[in-house]
Amino acid sequence: MRQPGSNTIEVTDAIRRLLPSFEADLPPSVHLTIRGDRSRNIREAFTDIQWTMLLTLALVVAVIFAFLHSGSATLIPALALPFSILGTFSVMEALGFTLDNLSMMALILSIGFVVDDAIVMLENIVRHMELGEAPLEAALNGSREIGFTIVSMTVSLAAVFIPILFMSGILGRLFREFAVTITAAILVSGLVSVTLTPMLCSRFLKTAALHDERRLSHALEAVFRAMFRAYEWSLGLALRRRAVMLVVFAAVLVATVAMFRIVPKGFIPDQDNDSLNISVQAAQGTSYYDMVGCLKSLAAEIGANPNVDTFFASTGGGFGSMNMARLNLQLLPRKARAVPASEVARQLRARVLRFPGFRAFVSLPPALQIGRRMGNSSYTLTVQSADTAALYDWTARLEAAIARLPEVQDVSDDLQMKSPRVNLVIDRDTTAALGLNASDIESTLYDGFGPQWASTIYGPAAQYKVLLELDPEDQERTDSLEKIAFKTPSGSLVPLESVVKVQETVGPQTVNHVGELPAVSLSFALAPGVSLGAAVDRIRRTAAAMLPPTVTIDFQGSAKTFEQSMQNLGLLLFVAIGVVYIVLGMLTRATSTRSRFSGLPSAGLGAIVTLYLFGNELNIYSFVGLVMLIGIVKKNAIMQIDFALEAERRHDKTPTEAIYEGCLIRFRPIMMTTMAALLGRCR
Incomplete structure (x- = not known):
């Protein structure tokens, strides 16, 4: 370990x-064979990060060149990326963080942000140089003009992740390191953009390089001019039709709320970790040796799949009863497989369902194991009641109803009421007359069915433990009890059947409890293409329609955490917006703060509609994307409104004239940062 x-x-x-x-x-x-190696996936993740950083760097350089047409200008923001990442690593080291899945996700998501501030600073300095200023003068004036705007953008973007730092429960522990890492990357990038970037611009930017006469530069400039003219026309139309735009804004806001309710909800998506789990459940009363034969049949079928590398099977203990078994499959590495792990699971599920006498449940290991109780499938539902008879009756009905739902598959329970059992009723008078007691009978039975480690034989180079037990074949049959006898204090042998009465019956294998109440667990998996939210909602409606008040249900593990998180995610979005609003109100004029959030409904609608159209669900990761969307939209608005406020104060422009000029002046940096952020995450 x-x-x-x-x-x-x-x-x-x-x-x-x-x-x-x-x-x-x-x-x-x-x-010796290595069955599983987590370091392989970690190495692949590290490789992905390295390639993502290199690809982002190349795309950022291409975006800057496409808009500025200058070789020297493309290199300056490119230097912001390694410096910002290096500073982030320093913060992580100081806080004792490690490079795990969440911190690496934070680094990947922050790659698009760490160059944004440098691009904004660079573009403003280039604009001053295009107006005829020398490089040093342009660097001073441009950084002075845009510096406070960049500080506002950086601080408010970091503030978006403050609510995540104070999340409670498992999600809070899960995403706290993520929030700290991405916040550190944002703050470090802001510091780099207001210090290193202006210095590099004053030294390496050349006025002649900004007037490239090559054919490629002319073609790129023509494309940009066409985009600019189209935006200028649409902006003028929007400012002239303010009432219409307010109606559109209200409609978009309503549509955003509606789509947030409609879009499928999920928790943590399945991940391809080169492994699969198979749970096997045979008929009640199946012996250990029959289970071994069952596993051998499954092993032959599983081994025939070319995507399976190795597997390990176990039965006989630790799974709740003797008729349960588990197989852990190690698949070939992802690069060596033509299909993902989910497709391998589908292939195996179709093959193992053909075997009679037992049920096999194929599932992907959860990306995050929540809860200790493991069922046959990915998700668990607990049914409880103080009346065990009512509990067992209604559980069977509920299981049958859930199994008919199209949203779920592989429904099973841990209720085993028909497990064969043998009750031995001791004749107290006879045993007392023979000088025996219940402990003597128990000890003899344990010697035969125990197992009982009787002794150890020590050899010159090894030692051997002696196991006392009946022949394995005799352990499977109840008539073997007739062969057991006891030695009385007088030395005579007394058959077991002379002192006990053998009763063969059936009964529950175990009686599980949750919170001091008897409970039965139902396991289920999601049908292909169905979200966890849809399945949970359908199961709850089905249970509410049929169960009496004395029988209750509650989801466990990932499904329960999903329900709890869905109740808080909407609130968390509003808290994030509120925190950013407060921060911006402290940094800028309160009257202009509300305007900076006017683009959120349309951006949110676009994000949610995109999820819906592409068949994706709103899970934890896409929710983080929505939180980041608040920062992206707000950064663009800050650039426009800050310029408009400055023009209104210094040049006595009307609000309409000021915002019109601000939008046009900031069109190029907004397009550059948007394209850099988009392309930086395209991989």
Whole structure:
């Protein structure tokens, strides 16, 4: 077991180096095989981050060149990326963070942001140079003009993630490191943009380089001019039709709220970790040896799939009853497979369903294991009642109703009421007359069915434990009890059947409890293309329509956490907007703060409609995207409104004239930062 705080890659590399020495001490017929290696996925994630950074850098350079047509101008924001990432690593090291899935996701998402501020600073300095100023003068005037705007953009964007820092429960613990990492990246990038970027512009920007006469530059400039003219026309139309735009704004706001309710909801999407789980449930009363035969049949079918590398099967204990088994499959690496793990699961599910006598449930390991109780499928529902008879009766009816729902599949329960059992009723008078007691009977039965480790034989080079038990074949049959006898204090042997009465019956394998009440767990998986939110809602409506008040249901594990998170995510969005509103109100005029959020409904509608049209669900990751969307939209509005306020104060322009000029002047940097952010996340 890896110790907390240790490096997974270093630990696995050290173990790999030790394996040859371990295998050298084993017999020639015994080999060690690595069944699972988390470091492989971690290495792939690191490689993805490196390629993402390089790709982002190349795309950012291409975007800057497309708008500014200057080779020297393209290199300056490109330097902001490594400096910002280096500063973020320093903060993570100081706080004791590690590079895990969430911190790496924060780094990937922040890549588009860390160059935004540098691009805005660069574009404003270039604009001053295009007006005839020298590089040093343009750097001073441009940075002075845009500096406070960049500070406002950076601080307000970092404020978006403040509510995530104070989230409670498992989601709070899960995303706290993510929020701190991305906030650090944003703040460091803002510092780089107001210090390093102006200095580099004053030294390396050349006026002649901004007037490139090459054919490519002319073509790019023509495209930009066409976009600019189209925007200028549409902006003028919007300012002339203010009443219409207010109606459109209200309609978009209503549509955003409606789509937020309609879009499918999910929790944490399945991940391809090169592994699958298979739970096997046979008929009640199936013996251990029958389960072994069942697993051998499954093993032959599973091994025939070319995407399966190795697998491990176990039965006989730890799964609730003897008729349960589990298989853990290690698939070939993703690059060596033509299909994803979800498709492999679908293929195997179709094959294992053909076997009679048992049920097999194929599932992907959860990206985040929540809760200790594991069912046959991915999600668990608990049914409870103080009346066990009513509990067992209504659970069977509810399971049948849920199994008919098109939103779910692989429905099963842990209620095993017909497990064969043997009750031994002791004849107290006879045992007392023979000098025996219940402990003597129990000890003898344990020797035969225990197992009982009787002794240890020590050899010159090894030691061997002696296991006392009946022959395995005799352990499967109840008539073997007739062969058991007891030795009385007088030395005579007394058959077991002379002192006990054997009663063969059926009964529950176990009686589970949750919160001191008897409970039965129902497991289910999602049907292809169905979101967790749709399945949970349909199950709750089905249960509410048929269950009496004395029988209650409650989801467990991931499904329960999903329900709790869905209740808080909407509130969290409003809190994030409120925090940013307060921060902007402290930095700028309160009368202009509301205008900076006017683009949120249309941006939110576009994001949610895109999720809906492409068949995606609103899960934890896409919710983080919505939170980031608040920052992106607000940054664009800050650039426009700050310029308009300055023009209104200094040049006595009307609000309409000021915002018209601000939108046109800031059109180029907004397009540049938007394209950089978009292309920086396209991978």
